[in-house]
Amino acid sequence: MQKYVMSALALGLVSAVAQAQSSVTVYGVADAGLVLERGGAAGNLQNISSGVGSGSRIGFKGKEDLGGGMSAGFVLENGYTIDTGAAGQGGLLFGRQAYVCLSGKAGAVSMGRQYMPYYKALRDVADPFVTGFAGNAQNLFFPSTRVDNSVEYITPRYNGFSADVMYGFGETAGDSAKNRSIGGSASYDNGPLSLVLAHHQRDNALATAHTRYTMLAGRYRIDGVTGHAAYSRNQDLLGVTSRDALLGVSVAAGAGKFLASYIDHRDDSAAHQRSRQAAIGYLHPLSVRTDLYTAYGRILNRNGANFHVGTATDTGTGTTGFNLGVRHVF
Structure with missing residues (x-):
């Protein structure tokens, strides 16, 4: 009799868990393309690359309704290289x-390995290439993307205004400033206009210096044309400051879309290094989930600057890059 009671309780528990779990979704991106690079120190390079426009990935996300306007959720996302099958991000699972994440009327709080607010502003507002292809703005702008051991709070949106703050724990005994990350953004998004002011700072392993990046980015839509602009002031660990400026556009052309951008990077060192990137691209949808793409980017380095044309997942080796490939979203 006891076995039957325990079985009934177990079935009831499983049923309750199944009902409480609102949704679990498996999703991903499969992206592969031909990448031609010119101007690298070791010579020209041709390869089939993964994650040219968007990093190839498989992910799991879920959301549970907790009642009273509260919900719990999670995201677990694995990056992989479709050309070799190897794991991305240095082999991390x-x-x-x-x-x-926990979210409700007061906003959302999340903990883990997450995108920094500065990166989201660059990707979602500033860059017409959405930090992908040969036109990736991170070829010249601040290249970091994620923060480990982080806590993030995103406010509710009110009349188009919202804020996003993040703290990344350095997890070093004796000094909480070592390896610490602090970031945030304030944004306005209403109708055709989007504006965001973002900042990110990271302390070094000794807490004796830090990098610092502050960016103002904007986007404006008029029918099928979207204009993009951004300006960033930066400081590296040696205290050298630099400036990045971006102008870009995306234009609907039938079912497809043309992309173009120009980026100017200047530093204030004694050498006055300077790099300029110009890029164009075209996306052609074959369906809602699949598109063909092509892109071309070129960087001119001056006075010892050494930036390369990369893609969404590759930093690149040359000063000229050409992409041609296919991307499927599932």
């Missing part, structure tokens, strides 16, 4: 994202 969930190297793209891994976090748990």
Whole structure:
């Protein structure tokens, strides 16, 4: 009799868990393309690359309704290289994202490995290439993307205004400033206009110096044309400051879309290094989930600057890059 009671209780528990779990979704991106690079120190390079426009990935996300306007959720996202099958992000199991979240009327709090507010502003507002292809703004702008051991709070949106703050624990005994990350953004998004002011700072391993990046980015839509602009002031660990400026556009052309951008990077060192990137691209949808793409980017380095044309997942080796490939979203 006891076995039957325990079985009934177990079935009831499983049923309750199944009902409480609102949704679990498996999703991903499969992206592969031909990448031609010119101007590298070791010579020209041709390869089939993964994650040219968007990093190839497989992810799991879920959301549970807790009642009273509260919900719990999670994201576990693995990056992989479709050309070889190897794991991305240095072999991390969930190297793209891994976090748990509680959200409600007062906003959302999440903990784990997450995208920094500065990166989200660059990707979602500033860059017409959405930090992908040969036009990736991170070829010249601040290249970091994620913060480990982080806590993030995103406010509700009110009349188009919202804020996003993040703290990344350095997890070093005796000094909480060592390896610490602090970031945030304030944004306005209403109708055709989007504006965001973002900042990110990271202390070094000794807490004796830090990098610092502050960016103002904007986007404006008029029918099928979207204009993009951004300006960033930066400081590296040696205290050298630099400036990045971006102008870009995306234009609907039938079912497809043309992309173009120009980026100017200047530093204030004694050498006055300077790099300029110009890029164009075209996306042609074959369906809602699949598109063909092509892109071309070129960087001119001056006075010892050494930037390369990369893609969404590759930093690149040359000063000229050409992409041609296919991307499927599932």
